[in-house]
Amino acid sequence: MSAAGSRGALSALKGVGGRLLSALPALFGVLALTFILMRVLPGDPASFFVSSPTAGEAELEIVRQRMGLDHPLPMQFLYYLRDLATGDFGTAMTTGRPVVDDLVERLPASLELTLAxxxxAVAIAVPAGVLAALRPGSVFDHGVRVICSAGVSLPTFVSGLLLIYIFYYWLGWAPDPTGRLDIFAFPPETVTGFLLIDCLLAGDWDTWWSSLSRLVLPACTMALFTIAPLARITRGSMLAVLTSEFVRTADAVGLPRWKVIVTYALRNALIPVVTVSGSIFSTMLGANVLVEKVFSWPGVGRYALDALMASDYAPVQGFVLLMATIFVFVNLVVDLLYAVIDPRVSLS
Structure with a gap:
């Protein structure tokens, strides 16, 4: 490797390290805020996990000790930080298992749904935004803007229930919304945790088709509120790029129109689209709680919601920390994609 290449690699590593270090205070703030909010919720969490509704104070005190609630709040936080430093996220009272094991087991389901x-959304929104920018003021352009407005205004759980009613109850095209797999199907051996990929690795096409058919409706529900911002930012970015000097120059020298749009205009318009996509992915992963609940999807969102309803602190805190970490990682990936799309952008 040349000296210039070594300096570039070192500069990129420093940029990555700097971004990771700058994220530590934000992660600590998320930890502290989540910890405090969970403790100020009304009610006694120990009362949810006693064996009898008529349990006495002695039994409640035993449960409080198991949950670590018998210490002052500052000591609870210090103990929590100590456990996190050793990779211990605590034990979920609702499942009786370590939170880390539950999150690792359920995270692939949430990632599969969110990525799908x-x-x-990208497959629909980006072409729609480009076509709307190429024909501003047309019927198609107005239609895209109307759809974007409707997609933003409709809550995800409402659109999910509507899709279930239309395609499962009314038309009968979709399978019952009871999770990732039919109750009579046998899941393949877990390799990646992504059911579609594990079915492909096992060569089980019947199970693959069953899991894909159950993924369609929740994925469409997630995509409906995502299409709007992606299409809107693609349209606006393309309109700005199409009026720039280099595009007019490319048109003036007689380059094919498709080459001007794809090679020059679209590539330069992708940077804000990538930015929004990264933010939307993080938002989707944290906001799919209601979608997972509606479709009985066994992901981390539903896991955290069930724990929150039972005042089980450890799973909720683990979920929030996991989402914050993924958000930092996604932002770093977005920065790396900047350098791929536009060589003028560097991590340093």
């Missing part, structure tokens, strides 16, 4: 929804 984002892929579907």
């Amino acid at each position: 929804g984002l892929f579907l």
Whole structure:
């Protein structure tokens, strides 16, 4: 490797390290805020996990000790930080298992759903935004803007229930919304945790088709509220790029129109689209709680919601920390994609 290449690699590593270090205070703030909010919720969490509704104070005190609630709040936080430093996220009272094991087991289901929804949204929104920018003021352009407004205004759980009613109850095209797999199907051996990929690795096409058919409706629900911002930012960015000097120059020298749009205009318009896609992915992963609940999807969102309703602190805190970490990682990936799309952008 040349000296210039070594300096570039070192500069990139420093940029990555700097971004990771700058994220530590934000992660600590998320930890502290979540910890305090969970403790100020009304009610006694120990009362949810006693064996009898008529349990006495002695039994409640035993449960409080198991949950670590018998210490002052500052000591509880210090103990929590100590456990996190050793990789111990605590034990979920609702499942009786370590929170880390529950999150690792359920995270692939949430990622599979979120990635499927984002892929579907990008596949629809980017071409729609480009076509709307190429024909501003047309019927298609107005239609895209109307759809964007409707997609933003409709809550995800409402659109999910509507899709279930139309395609499962009314038309009968979709399978019952009871999770990732039919109750009579046998899941393949877990390799990646992504059911579609594990079915492909096992060569089980019947199970693959069953899991895909159950993924369609929740993925469409996730995509509906994602298409709007992606299409809007693609349209606006393309309109700005199409009026720039280099595009007019490319048209003036006689380059094919498709080459001007794809090679020059679209590539330069992708940077804000990538930015929004990264933010939307993080938002989708944290906001799919209601979608997972509606479709009985066994992901981390539903896991955290069930724990929150039972005042089980450890799973909720683990979920929030996991989402914050993924958000930092996604932002770093977005920065790396900047350098791929536009060589003038560097991590340093």
